[in-house]
Amino acid sequence: AAGLCPCWVLLASRRAALRALCGSVRGLAAGPEMHFGFQTVTEAERREKIYQVFENVAKKYDVMNDSMTLGLHRVWKDILVRKMNPCPGTLLLDVAGGTGDIAFRFIDYVRSVRQRQLQRKLKHHQNLSWQEISETYQENKFKSLGDSQVVVCDINKEMLKVGKQKAQHHGYSEGLSWVLGNAEELPFDDDKFDVYTIAFGIRNVTRTDLALQEAYRVLKPGGRFLCLEFSHVSNPLISRLYDLYSFQVIPVLGEVIAGDWKSYQYLVESIRRFPPQEELKAMIEDAGFFKVDYQNLNSGIVAIHSGFKL
Amino acid sequence: GRAYPSHTELRVRDEGSGEEEKGYYELYPEHIPTSPLQKALLAAGSAVMALYDPYRHDMVAVLGETTGCLALPNLRDKMKHHPEGYRILQERPRIRLSTLDMARLRVLPDGSLGREYVRFLEDNKVSPDTRVLPKFVDDEELAYVIQRYREVHDLMHTLLGMPTNMLGEVVVKWFEAIQTGLPMCVLGAAFGPIRLSARKLKILATELVPWAIRSGHNASCILNVYYEQRWEQPVDSLREEIGILPPP
Numbered sequence: 336a337a338g339l340c341p342c343w344v345l346l347a348s349r350r351a352a353l354r355a356l357c358g359s360v361r362g363l364a365a366g367p368e369m370h371f372g373f374q375t376v377t378e379a380e381r382r383e384k385i386y387q388v389f390e391n392v393a394k395k396y397d398v399m400n401d402s403m404t405l406g407l408h409r410v411w412k413d414i415l416v417r418k419m420n421p422c423p424g425t426l427l428l429d430v431a432g433g434t435g436d437i438a439f440r441f442i443d444y445v446r447s448v449r450q451r452q453l454q455r456k457l458k459h460h461q462n463l464s465w466q467e468i469s470e471t472y473q474e475n476k477f478k479s480l481g482d483s484q485v486v487v488c489d490i491n492k493e494m495l496k497v498g499k500q501k502a503q504h505h506g507y508s509e510g511l512s513w514v515l516g517n518a519e520e521l522p523f524d525d526d527k528f529d530v531y532t533i534a535f536g537i538r539n540v541t542r543t544d545l546a547l548q549e550a551y552r553v554l555k556p557g558g559r560f561l562c563l564e565f566s567h568v569s570n571p572l573i574s575r576l577y578d579l580y581s582f583q584v585i586p587v588l589g590e591v592i593a594g595d596w597k598s599y600q601y602l603v604e605s606i607r608r609f610p611p612q613e614e615l616k617a618m619i620e621d622a623g624f625f626k627v628d629y630q631n632l633n634s635g636i637v638a639i640h641s642g643f644k645l
Numbered sequence: 646g647r648a649y650p651s652h653t654e655l656r657v658r659d660e661g662s663g664e665e666e667k668g669y670y671e672l673y674p675e676h677i678p679t680s681p682l683q684k685a686l687l688a689a690g691s692a693v694m695a696l697y698d699p700y701r702h703d704m705v706a707v708l709g710e711t712t713g714c715l716a717l718p719n720l721r722d723k724m725k726h727h728p729e730g731y732r733i734l735q736e737r738p739r740i741r742l743s744t745l746d747m748a749r750l751r752v753l754p755d756g757s758l759g760r761e762y763v764r765f766l767e768d769n770k771v772s773p774d775t776r777v778l779p780k781f782v783d784d785e786e787l788a789y790v791i792q793r794y795r796e797v798h799d800l801m802h803t804l805l806g807m808p809t810n811m812l813g814e815v816v817v818k819w820f821e822a823i824q825t826g827l828p829m830c831v832l833g834a835a836f837g838p839i840r841l842s843a844r845k846l847k848i849l850a851t852e853l854v855p856w857a858i859r860s861g862h863n864a865s866c867i868l869n870v871y872y873e874q875r876w877e878q879p880v881d882s883l884r885e886e887i888g889i890l891p892p893p
Binding site: 583584587588590591592594597600 | 686
């Protein structure tokens with residue numbers, strides 16, 4: 336049994352030396368360096384790592400969102416859909432929409448708008464006979480969604496799976512479809528959608544510029560681009576408290592609730608690495624959008640960017 | 646010294662060295678350096694989660710790691726000052742299916758440590774490979790000590806003759822609490838019985854726990870036994886050698 340020694344100190348220092356060597360070799364070989372949280376990796380590695388993060392967190396995604404944001408994420412998403420103010424007949428593309436939060440809110444919103452429309456219509460119809468009223472009920476004029484549709488697109492199969500289960504559980508079926516796709520290369524034709532949303536997803540896209548170009552491509556002229564994302568806090572006091580909470584509490588929550596420290600460490604680091612409000616606004620303008628603007632929520636912890644394709 | 650840098654140091658270090666992976670370094674595979682605040686939050690969170698969902702063995706493990714800062718160095722010193730324990734610290738043996746020769750152990754005579762250990766694993770349908778690796782211990786030797794404690798846990802079951810149901814686990818925890826002084830064992834021993842029926846609690850209180858406490862005090866340090874070299878030794882003889890009293 337002599338020499339059975341997995342001596343961890345030796346291994347650790349050997350790894351460190353190997354890593355340094357690999358670092359320089361990596362620079363020559365596999366392509367542009369990118370950030371994965373605070374690590375430096377290649378483009379391909381980043382995509383793979385992010386895929387794995389979301390594969391791991393998919394099942395606990397909603398629980399974690401509630402615990403980390405203390406339920407605030409629901410308010411932010413409500414504000415996004417209210418800002419969108421969709422009317423019945425809107426065709427929405429929700430990218431990186433995995434578990435369906437925006438899609439479900441969109442459906443609820445459109446349904447309630449439609450209800451009000453129908454009620455107004457019925458008031459006008461009070462002079463019709465019963466025969467005529469029952470005829471209009473039989474026709475499909477009273478579609479509860481009024482032809483609105485939402486396509487949820489996500490690159491990660493696990494997230495889509497969770498989304499579909501949620502839809503089934505809550506009874507969402509009409510006007511909803513799920514597509515596996517990459518935001519940098521969308522599987523849709525040009526000029527198709529009225530609204531494009533990406534909520535807490537653009538941070539995880541490897542090539543933001545490509546995603547923005549694709550967003551421009553698939554939107555109809557007159558279409559709206561909406562992006563909900565973590566952004567930068569300028570107020571120094573709030574910023575310090577936010578940092579403290581992010582780095583000290585969130586990975587702990589990840590470990591205790593989801594058994595996964597590293598994915599949530601990645602999450603808080605990726606937020607810090609993402610461009611701030613003005614820089615993102617410039618990138619959106621570069622993609623061709625007009626009237627680009629942003630709205631800070633909670634002092635800039637979250638921001639909604641909006642742009643139009645004209 | 647402490648390996649953990651604050652998160653602000655993390656960022657500064659990253660901007661300086663483009664090529665380095667993460668600003669802080671891992672002392673051992675799976676190591677995640679944590680601040681005192683994080684350890685405190687982890688300890689509290691894992692304690693609550695372990696009580697809420699007893700199947701979260703990883704939470705029990707995290708609790709042990711984050712609260713063991715006094716008990717683990719104690720254990721390590723006990724090992725260093727004992728010839729067999731010292732050898733274990735040097736050679737760092739691991740109890741895993743890949744390192745155990747199950748076939749050989751199975752044909753050992755009944756009553757030997759190896760045979761009884763395999764019988765225990767098969768009867769209770771457990772495997773030594775399900776132990777979680779330590780993550781939050783900031784010293785790699787102490788990380789090994791806690792790893793060794795976890796891997797020896799099944800052997801404790803064998804030596805004490807306790808099954809892996811809730812009652813058996815609580816008894817082993819009492820024994821381990823006396824032996825190691827790990828707060829996680831103490832908490833487990835104190836709160837484990839909450840989920841037991843009245844009848845079991847009675848047996849626990851009147852027979853099993855007093856025996857476990859007496860054995861725990863009487864026995865020498867269980868981490869100082871090189872179990873891998875003693876598979877042929879009869880369990881009774883090993884019990885006597887360590888000082889574990891015969892089970893009731």
